Amino acid sequence: MNEYCPGTESEQAGKTSSCQGCPNQKICSSGATKAPDPAIAEIGAKMSTVKHKILVLSGKGGVGKSTFSAHLAHALASDGTKEVAVLDVDICGPSIPRIMGLEGEQVHQSGSGWSPVYVDDNLAVMSIGFLLSSPDDAVIWRGPKKNGMIKQFLRDVDWGDLDYLIVDTPPGTSDEHLSLIQYLSATHVDGAVIITTPQEVSLQDVRKEIRFCQKVKMPIIGVVENMSGFVCPSCKNTSQIFPPTSGGAERMCADLHLPLLGKVPLDPRIARSCDEGKSFLHEVPDSPAAEVYLSIVHSIQDYCSNRVTEEQSTT
Amino acid sequence: VAVGILDVDLCGPSIPHMLGVGRPDVHQCDSGWVPVYADAQKGLALMSIGFLLEDPDEAVVWRGPKKTAMIAQFVSDVAWGELDVLLVDTPPGTSDEHLAVLENLKKHRVDGAVLVTTPQAVSTGDVRREITFCKKTGVRILGIIENMSGFVCPHCSECSNIFSKGGGEELAKLTGSTFLGAVPLDPLLSGAMEEGADFIRSFPDSASFGAISTISRALLCDLEGA
Numbered sequence: 183m184n185e186y187c188p189g190t191e192s193e194q195a196g197k198t199s200s201c202q203g204c205p206n207q208k209i210c211s212s213g214a215t216k217a218p219d220p221a222i223a224e225i226g227a228k229m230s231t232v233k234h235k236i237l238v239l240s241g242k243g244g245v246g247k248s249t250f251s252a253h254l255a256h257a258l259a260s261d262g263t264k265e266v267a268v269l270d271v272d273i274c275g276p277s278i279p280r281i282m283g284l285e286g287e288q289v290h291q292s293g294s295g296w297s298p299v300y301v302d303d304n305l306a307v308m309s310i311g312f313l314l315s316s317p318d319d320a321v322i323w324r325g326p327k328k329n330g331m332i333k334q335f336l337r338d339v340d341w342g343d344l345d346y347l348i349v350d351t352p353p354g355t356s357d358e359h360l361s362l363i364q365y366l367s368a369t370h371v372d373g374a375v376i377i378t379t380p381q382e383v384s385l386q387d388v389r390k391e392i393r394f395c396q397k398v399k400m401p402i403i404g405v406v407e408n409m410s411g412f413v414c415p416s417c418k419n420t421s422q423i424f425p426p427t428s429g430g431a432e433r434m435c436a437d438l439h440l441p442l443l444g445k446v447p448l449d450p451r452i453a454r455s456c457d458e459g460k461s462f463l464h465e466v467p468d469s470p471a472a473e474v475y476l477s478i479v480h481s482i483q484d485y486c487s488n489r490v491t492e493e494q495s496t497t
Numbered sequence: 498v499a500v501g502i503l504d505v506d507l508c509g510p511s512i513p514h515m516l517g518v519g520r521p522d523v524h525q526c527d528s529g530w531v532p533v534y535a536d537a538q539k540g541l542a543l544m545s546i547g548f549l550l551e552d553p554d555e556a557v558v559w560r561g562p563k564k565t566a567m568i569a570q571f572v573s574d575v576a577w578g579e580l581d582v583l584l585v586d587t588p589p590g591t592s593d594e595h596l597a598v599l600e601n602l603k604k605h606r607v608d609g610a611v612l613v614t615t616p617q618a619v620s621t622g623d624v625r626r627e628i629t630f631c632k633k634t635g636v637r638i639l640g641i642i643e644n645m646s647g648f649v650c651p652h653c654s655e656c657s658n659i660f661s662k663g664g665g666e667e668l669a670k671l672t673g674s675t676f677l678g679a680v681p682l683d684p685l686l687s688g689a690m691e692e693g694a695d696f697i698r699s700f701p702d703s704a705s706f707g708a709i710s711t712i713s714r715a716l717l718c719d720l721e722g723a
Contacts, residue, residue, distance in 0.1 A: 186556075186558050187558055187559050187560050187563060190560075200559075200563075203563065203566050203567075203570075204559075204562050204563040204566060205562040205563075205565070205566055206560075206562045206563075241508065241509050241556075242509055243509070243588065243589040244589075244615070244620075248619070249619075273592075274589070274590035274591045274592055274623075274626070275589055275590060275623040275626070277619050277622065277623065280618060280619055280622055281619060317622060317625055317626075318625050318626065318628070318629050319626065319629065320591050320626040320627070320629035320630045320633065321591060321626070322591045322592070322595075322596070322630055322633065322634075323591075323592060324561045324565075324592060324593050324596065325560045325561025325562070325564075325592070325593055326561065328592065352589065352590065353508070353509060353588070353589060354508035354509060354588065355508050355556040355557065355558045356507075356508055356558070356559060356560065356561070356564065356593075357560050357561055357593075359558075360558065360560060381687060381690075381691055382514065382691050383511050383514055383515065383690055383691060386509075386511070386514060386553065387508070387509035387511070389553075389554040390508070390509070390554060390555065390556035390557070391556065393554055393555055393556045394556040394558055397556070397558070412648065412657070412659065414650040414652060414653060414655055414657065415655070415657065416650065416653050416655035417650060417652050417653035417655065419650065419652040419653070421648070421650065421651060421652075421684060422684060423648060423659075423682050423684050423687060424684075424687050425684060425687055425688050425691060427688065427691040427692065428691075448659050449659075450657055450658055450659045450660075450661070453617045453619075453659065453660045453661045454617075454661060456617065456618075456619050457617050457618040457619060457661055
């Protein structure tokens with residue numbers, strides 16, 4: 183079984199073995215979908231003022247992608263000279279507004295596009311959460327409509343000049359991910375940070391995500407292992423609540439020759455900060471988890487600036 | 498009780514690993530695909546895309562329409578046989594997979610949905626939207642389960658609320674749903690899922706066993722009474 187959708191605009195659209203059984207096969211093979219979407223070039227132009235673009239991915243849900251994305255943004259923005267933004271493309275479960283203390287904020291479209299919501303002068307956020315008027319509103323959309331929203335977010339948000347754009351994604355390898363790759367194809371994406379937890383049940387899905395990145399030629403900056411052990415605040419013993427029975431992210435990274443950026447321990451103060459919309463890097467800067475986070479952020483910053491250096495040395 | 502599990506998480510199919518069934522081939526019979534059985538007595542039948550993948554590390558990178566078509570096949574073409582309960586495990590969200598399951602089960606009766614959350618607001622915030630999905634699509638909410646609800650240290654018995662506390666029960670109250678119960682974090686449960694071991698049989702004294710048993714009994718009662 184060929185699991186891969188070739189893409190509606192590919193030469194192979196409608197013609198590969200994996201197209202069999204897809205309800206869109208006739209449309210794709212007729213050639214109707216092959217005209218390049220003008221939005222791709224428009225997005226390419228829009229993104230030219232964004233120095234570094236980082237995707238945060240995972241194969242599995244609930245591993246802490248949004249938590250990571252938000253705190254990566256906070257850490258990068260702690261340098262007041264840097265302009266940072268978070269784009270939340272989890273259309274069905276937009277967590278970023280709450281985690282960044284922006285619940286209830288609303289965004290409106292104007293003639294020049296959308297203005298993002300600002301956490302600080304140099305930290306901006308866009309999420310579908312800002313377009314929903316009630317916390318009970320459900321976004322019950324199929325793929326094509328989700329794709330349209332992502333296109334609008336990339337093309338129509340007035341980010342201004344950015345040093346870093348962090349894109350938070352839902353779990354999986356589906357419409358949102360394919361659309362992101364497609365719409366960002368006319369611009370350079372530094373790479374993806376992949377989030378996992380230690381168990382094989384998570385790694386199983388994360389390996390698929392890694393395969394997806396390799397297939398679409400998305401560089402992988404590295405892997406973060408979240409929920410990596412719990413130190414009891416009372417007796418200080420460590421428990422492996424999510425046991426790394428197959429060697430955790432460490433073994434997976436060794437096997438796949440990927441950098442392990444860090445292992446973040448479980449800390450109840452992380453969940454509490456996220457619920458309160460605060461940065462736990464700011465709330466509990468001395469916690470072991472905060473220290474690991476900062477070291478991960480440094481690795482990501484190094485990766486991004488090395489890329490710039492490489493580019494400069496080849497031009 | 499004869500149970501079937503239909504795993505419609507096409508991108509991240511975890512059920513086969515958790516039930517320790519390995520990667521058997523799926524065969525056809527006259528009435529369709531034969532499900533994979535997790536036990537010798539054929540009391541627990543499974544279907545998952547995990548069984549159809551040659552390489553378990555290969556990503557299933559499908560857009561909505563193809564996911565919808567696959568789920569339609571799973572619902573109509575699997576020869577489940579006589580079942581008391583069919584459980585459908587879904588990925589997070591309110592999108593193609595969820596709509597596909599409901600559309601294809603429409604002609605049969607959908608008894609309802611069990612919603613799982615963790616205690617913190619970031620999680621219940623999404624589950625509120627899932628509740629709206631159920632109300633809009635006419636799916637009865639059988640109840641809410643609060644998972645990962647506290648961790649009792651095996652060394653000193655101190656309870657830590659790693660993912661906060663109480664959100665599931667609050668959500669149930671807020672939305673007028675039944676609160677089915679709270680299941681604590683349990684390394685024995687996570688470990689069993691890792692090994693594909695029979696948790697219920699192996700760890701009846703574990704932290705989460707009691708909660709899981711109580712919830713299952715309550716659900717069965719509800720389903721039989723309805």
